Amino acid sequence: MIFNTFIYYFLFLIPCAILYRNLGAKFRPWMIALFGSLFFSYFAYSMAGIAGALCLGIFLWESITSRLYTRGSRWCIVGLVQGLVFLGIFKYWNFFTGLLFWNHANPLRWAAAFLPLGISFFTFEFYHYAWDRKYNRTESGTLSEYLAFILFFPTMVAGPIKRYQDFLPKLRAEPKQWVSDWEIGGTRILTGLAKKFAVADLLSAWTDHLNAHDVALAGRRALLLWLFAYSIKIYADFSAYSDIAIGSARLFGILVPENFDWPYGRRNIQRFWACWHMSLTRWLTDYVFIPLARLRIGSLKTHAYMAIVTTMLISGLWHGAGLNYIAWGGYHGLLLLGHKMWRDWRGPASNKFVPVFASRVFTYLCVTAGYALFTMDLHTAALFYTRLFRG
Amino acid sequence: MPDLTADGVLAELQPIFQEALDNPGLTVTRGSSGLNTPGWDSIAHIEIIEMVERHFKVRFDLGEVQDLKTVGDLVDLTRRTAQH
Numbered sequence: 001m002i003f004n005t006f007i008y009y010f011l012f013l014i015p016c017a018i019l020y021r022n023l024g025a026k027f028r029p030w031m032i033a034l035f036g037s038l039f040f041s042y043f044a045y046s047m048a049g050i051a052g053a054l055c056l057g058i059f060l061w062e063s064i065t066s067r068l069y070t071r072g073s074r075w076c077i078v079g080l081v082q083g084l085v086f087l088g089i090f091k092y093w094n095f096f097t098g099l100l101f102w103n104h105a106n107p108l109r110w111a112a113a114f115l116p117l118g119i120s121f122f123t124f125e126f127y128h129y130a131w132d133r134k135y136n137r138t139e140s141g142t143l144s145e146y147l148a149f150i151l152f153f154p155t156m157v158a159g160p161i162k163r164y165q166d167f168l169p170k171l172r173a174e175p176k177q178w179v180s181d182w183e184i185g186g187t188r189i190l191t192g193l194a195k196k197f198a199v200a201d202l203l204s205a206w207t208d209h210l211n212a213h214d215v216a217l218a219g220r221r222a223l224l225l226w227l228f229a230y231s232i233k234i235y236a237d238f239s240a241y242s243d244i245a246i247g248s249a250r251l252f253g254i255l256v257p258e259n260f261d262w263p264y265g266r267r268n269i270q271r272f273w274a275c276w277h278m279s280l281t282r283w284l285t286d287y288v289f290i291p292l293a294r295l296r297i298g299s300l301k302t303h304a305y306m307a308i309v310t311t312m313l314i315s316g317l318w319h320g321a322g323l324n325y326i327a328w329g330g331y332h333g334l335l336l337l338g339h340k341m342w343r344d345w346r347g348p349a350s351n352k353f354v355p356v357f358a359s360r361v362f363t364y365l366c367v368t369a370g371y372a373l374f375t376m377d378l379h380t381a382a383l384f385y386t387r388l389f390r391g
Numbered sequence: 392m393p394d395l396t397a398d399g400v401l402a403e404l405q406p407i408f409q410e411a412l413d414n415p416g417l418t419v420t421r422g423s424s425g426l427n428t429p430g431w432d433s434i435a436h437i438e439i440i441e442m443v444e445r446h447f448k449v450r451f452d453l454g455e456v457q458d459l460k461t462v463g464d465l466v467d468l469t470r471r472t473a474q475h
Contacts, residue, residue, distance in 0.1 A: 293433075
């Protein structure tokens with residue numbers, strides 16, 4: 001984790017935020033671009049060597065082609081495709097070619113494959129920009145502003161996924177509220193670090209048991225305990241990253257989107273997804289669900305239902321290149337579908353205390369039950385469920 | 392021919408929202424959105440858009456659909472598209 005290193009704070013975040021606040025408007029985006037480049041090169045090199053650091057070229061290439069994106073332009077299509085190609089090659093090449101040669105050695109395997117730092121997030125921001133330029137939903141901004149957007153290092157590693165039209169006004173505004181920004185930002189960073197160290201890392205003692213060997217030996221109670229511990233851990237861990245990212249951005253005087261809003265207290269799966277990794281949910285709704293639902297295949301309801309399941313399958317695949325992630329996405333797609341059909345059948349939900357409370361608990365249990373698919377490969381997850389339900 | 396004044400479009404949207412959200416007593420205003428209208432989720436959003444397109448015989452493009460947040464946005468977009 002980058003956010004718990006002294007280097008992140010003392011070499012990158014604090015110097016850059018101070019310089020940013022003291023520079024004129026013209027130079028501020030360049031300052032973010034410069035520090036973002038150094039940040040990417042440093043941490044990418046420490047994780048994947050020189051090849052990782054050279055992936056900075058992806059940002060530079062994207063920033064050049066982005067100048068060609070205009071309303072309805074074919075260059076926007078190029079931008080959309082190249083974002084997906086970057087993601088596809090680095091993240092999914094071995095997975096998909098491995099599926100082609102099922103049960104055989106994969107002759108197309110890329111042995112030296114590595115994941116460029118933050119690729120799952122920055123490619124989604126590339127895609128968003130190309131799409132929104134195509135439909136004229138955002139202005140192009142200057143080269144330096146676009147570089148600042150894609151190289152804004154507090155959100156580069158784990159989101160939240162930003163939107164250019166939201167980011168630009170904040171980048172252009174004079175950051176005046178030094179004291180309150182640093183109080184709020186600092187508190188948010190400390191909150192994230194506390195969540196990470198005091199909750200998430202502590203629970204690893206239990207969640208580390210979610211592996212084939214331990215699952216095969218454990219009893220039902222232990223399996224349940226590990227799964228519930230995992231549900232708390234993943235929330236504490238991921239929301240901690242978001243807290244630190246949001247707090248870090250605040251040191252610049254830049255507000256980035258919130259990512260979590262008490263998701264486990266929600267009364268149905270649709271509300272859960274509206275409050276869990278919110279920037280991803282909004283991205284998937286805008287750039288996957290709505291375009292798919294507008295294809296008009298079959299009846300209105302049927303293709304909307306298909307679009308929901310497909311969107312969640314893609315969401316699963318985005319979370320990781322493995323069949324278990326796709327299964328996890330499919331599971332959530334079916335939950336969303338089941339909820340929609342239930343509501344269509346039963347009408348509006350009751351607001352009485354007992355049904356509301358029961359639905360909140362039921363939603364949490366459904367989400368937690370799915371984590372076995374998220375955290376273990378399919379075979380181990382199957383073993384987990386078998387031992388949990390059959391003993 | 393539908394009434395394309397702002398009030399006229401809003402009035403014609405009422406039965407569409409009532410049917411799409413399965414709530415016969417519902418009255419939407421320009422400020423109504425997915426955040427303050429029960430049942431207005433992503434699927435309902437698509438249903439509403441398609442019903443509005445059929446009713447007013449218009450076609451919205453993807454970017455326009457993504458920008459719709461409130462009933463007021465939908466009224467303005469419908470008027471703009473239908474008058475072209």
